[in-house]
Amino acid sequence: MIEISGVSKAYGEAVVVDDVSVTLPRGGIVSIIGPNGAGKSTLLSMIARLIPMSTGSIVVDGLDITKTPSNELAQRLSILRQDNHLAARLTVHDLVSFGRFPYSKGRLTPEDIRLINEAIAHLDLQPFAHRFLDELSGGQRQRAFVAMVLCQGTDFVLFDEPLNNLDVRHATGMMKILKHAAEDLGRTVVVVLHDINYASAYSDRIIAMKDGKIHQQGTPEEIIRADILEDIYCTAFEIHEIGGKRIVTYYQ
């Protein structure tokens, strides 16, 4: 369980996240949606202790993230950000191995190696396991990073806009991977999404943010409604029910 209470982030005068309090329960996929500048990624980065909070506290499984040793948190919570530019030249296998770093500090045990190979297999990366990342396509590279994060074996996995720059096929593939992580591996997936339809189709829970605050939260049925979305995005929405999922259009 991640308990966020009274969390704010301000850069000088500009308040990016404004007194957010929310509890993320264990299990399922939680999507965070909202317009640009709503503070979604900032909130996610604060949960992952990548940027410090201005005020408030975040507690992961009873551990205050500002007081717990980084290594202990790394066994409970991992994050994948959108910009994964690497200065290092690594193979897929090397990268995924880093996922075991919180446990083995670079000395891999047979158990670590088993988990690494499992993660590589889960993401269909075996053919590329010993290729260098700079020799792969964007979609393959993205999967390698996801494999690393899943290999970290944390209960909570945070993804910051994982669908950026992916085509339809890879985006759907990515969402299926997240679903697999949540349902089959029992992870709690928290994901920042721009595509409302993916959020609607895959989430167990949606948090809608606007102007640094949490505007609404609930199940997709509760959030994917024309009045709420129009409020958040200031754009006209039409909601369609297709195959039991709510699909939105906003092109006119």
Add this chain to the structure above:
Amino acid sequence: MAHTELSATPSSLAAPKPARRPARAIAILSIVALIAIGCFMLIGASANWAFILPFRAGKLWALILVGYCVAVSTVLFQTVTANRILTPSIMGFDALYILIQTIIVFFFSSQALSGADPRLQFLLEVATMAAFAGVLFQWLFMSGNRSLHLLVLVGIVCGVFFRSLAGLMQRMLDPNEFLVLQDTFFASFNSTDRTLLGVSTVIVIAASLVGLKMMPYFDVLTLGRPAAVSLGVPYKATVATILVIVAVLVSVSTALVGPITFFGLLVVSLAHAIAGESKHRYILPISILLGVICLVGGQTILERLFAFNTALSIIIEFVGGIVFIFLVLRGSMR
């Protein structure tokens, strides 16, 4: 999982395991380094062995120490900054060291210092340098993502600032004191400062031992700050310690031979090209060996074969500068 990659080519399916290429490179480079050292010690040493060998051994040890310091400091600096273009010298580390030297002479006068043990003065300079560089560069690199071009610019501005400040103070010095100081500033592999060899060795070993304890973190740090934090690296403490180690190593090499801007970049870029991958257990030894080979081998060729004496630093800077421009151009194209 319906997410198979259809575009897998046959050659990628038979992807070779990364060969023992780095290991072989280390073996070959070790042999080359030994040959270079042998040549340096023995060529032309026909007469008076008792004098020549100890004389050359001192010089050789200085060259090895400098090669080691420059290589390790550059690799570690690039590791904590997660980039492949910036080096401590480009960011003005050695200019900072010269400024500190100048300030100490300026305020304490060389008389007071020449009375004191030069080794003590050196320790004082190294400590000041470590403290300053630690604070300054932590501030620069810890506060989030900055663009590489901005950092290069900041480095150049810092370097010019430190150099001009040092220059200003040098102009205000007593001419005699200036002369004493100026002696230490020119990059020269001939007039290495022998008095500092012993204390330098001790400092380098101490810094290396601290670094060795952090070895497991090095590879993770190359993934960049977000990934390193997410993987449980105590980021602030680790980066601060590494930057202090870098500052100490740069101080030692600058004190021994003076500033050499592009040598580190040259050596480490070559090491990456040779190793083909970025693991520190390969990159560090390859860089060190290359550093030693370039300095010892280069000095041997220039001194013994061409009877030149001061040109090595010029050649290194020339080649290194070209590599730097090439890297910046390639980086901006990506």
